[in-house]
Amino acid sequence: MGSPPLANTAERYGWIAILLHWGMAALLVGLVGLGIYMVRLPDVGYDREKITLILVHKALGMSAxxxxxxxxxxxxxNALPRFVDGLPAWQQVSALFVHLWLYALMFALPLTGWLMSSAGGYPTPIFSWLDAPDLIGPDEHLFRTLIDVHRWLGYAFAxxxxxxxAAALRHHLVLKDHTLRKMLPGA
Structure with a gap:
């Protein structure tokens, strides 16, 4: 397939889309893992590790x-590369459906996290020296509800x-088509 161009073509993704995809993949998988880890830490007093991890999670979530x-x-x-030849219509629809939900959750998770922080009366750091503005005022009931919503959206995202x-690996290892290679640099 050769080295990718800067922008997408009908045949493959370009460098910018590849960097955004794999950079965000690392960031989002890291955020999900960090979220699962930090909520399992005890809520005893002011646990420095948990508070630090929560602040890092918030800042990375705003970056996401x-x-x-x-x-x-x-x-x-940009153009969207076409599906590989012979891909059944149901798989094309499934791919579009999963991608739409991935995009929806890429927005829903940081927004519910931001809303949760606002409702809890906590800052939402963007950088160590800058906090995002509160979206809503403090509301303990809404804060507790948003904790659950954010958690379940995180599980759905995972x-x-x-x-x-798994679908990308199936295309690559079982079907041996170019679906995954279109998103790999230099493939």
């Missing part, structure tokens, strides 16, 4: 939101990521 915005902007202004990765 910015990256998702960049990714959607790039996607809307499941969709696993499904997406």
């Amino acid at each position: 939101l910015a990256a998702a915005l960049a990714r959607v902007a790039w996607r809307l202004t 499941a969709l990521i696993a499904l997406h990765a």
